[in-house]
Amino acid sequence: YLKSSWKNNLTSQETAVALVARKRTDVLLIRIAVETPEIALDPLDTKNGAAVRASYLSLAHLIRRQACLALDIETDELNVGVRLVSSNDARYFEIYLTDTLENGAGYCAYLGDPEVFQELVLQPLMPGGKSHQQLLKHAESCDSSCYECLRDFNNAGEHALLDWRLGLDLLKIALAESPSPPSLDGYWESVSTLAAQSLQNVIPSSSVEQFKNLLCVILNGQLHSVVTHPFWPIYQCDLNDLAKQLAVSVNQLPNANVFDIVRRPGAILSSTKKQLPHWSIAPGQLAEHVTTTRPRLNLSELSEKLPQRGEFDLILPDNRLNRIAAEGHHLTFEKLRKDTKPDELRGKIVIVKDPNDPSKFLFGKLYLQPLQDSQGALTEVKVHLQPQSNGVFSSDRRSIPIADWPHSFHAIARLSD
16 A cells, blocks of 8 residues: 555656666567568458467467477577567568577577578478477367477466467468468368367357358358458458359458457357358359448549448449459448547558548558657658559558648548458
8 A cells, every 4th residue: 555645645647657677688580571462461450460469479489499499408598579560561570589598698699590590490390390290290189289389387378379380371471482371271170170160069050161162150041250361361262252152242251260269259259240141052153142231332422422330332443452352343341430540440441532632532451650750759650552453553652740640641431341
């Protein structure tokens, strides 16, 4: 309790502070340089971000475990973790390893040699490597992590997040010359089947159907959930085909990644879409278009017919978003509230007012980069709207002075989840 002399001096003023303990030691930073729209690795994405962050953390512990085996040291002699880094228009995680001892023991400096790191850490974890084979051997008895793979006493607080499958997938992507999205077969097959069955068990009267490589949970003739990989963008090829088969926009599919299903199926149920796609189709047949009550608008009509709230369908005027839907097709957008903060829209497909002509609109994937001066004060925010296209479309880039931020940035809608 507070002494009476302190109580009398209490004020309502609050001061934010941080406690820091400095230590000089060796550090090894590992950054995964993957830039392809076919793989979604945004650590702050509202839907799959938790799984992406868990994949980086899992890979970090895989690397530490392998490094300790190779160097014949205890795991507590190396600290490991991840940190968020912003650069240009992107946000990503870095993995770091540090020597536990003050002034370093030389482990990170030794592993910092690319040839040493390749031989001692990466090769054993890649397909055909000894550690990779050991992980596969225990796959049927371990659906995420255990004391045979990633868990130990020191990382007890992270056990629920660790997943060796996600760690291996991230490593394969990082080392591939032409990285491609991971699949849910191989060592994922038993877990994805378990995930679909888990949803079926908590949803009375539901069933599990398969469409190509996708497991789908069906309830009362409607598609309730699609089991997906956390690294898949919404326009992944099988998801695109399923959307066409059901005659719906690809962003109307009720996707649920396997990481969340295994750990928190209740969150999947609570976030179920209100309007679920109908599953009343026969194999090989295309569904009939389902009539909805959402207004369907052209881009040129937004200034006059934009709804006050709720969802609307936007007919795409060009192929700027053709990774998701082609020109002439529609996507479902959600009208934003007036109190929506720009940071909440990072990495989202958004519609914004053209700053040069408020009667016109721009759309694309939003990236924000705050810039500081030498004193650490914010000076401006770089705004980048990136097309999601297989064709050649230029990005919309501009800088907004901090004095004009955020009131001069006018986002009106985002792609509906």
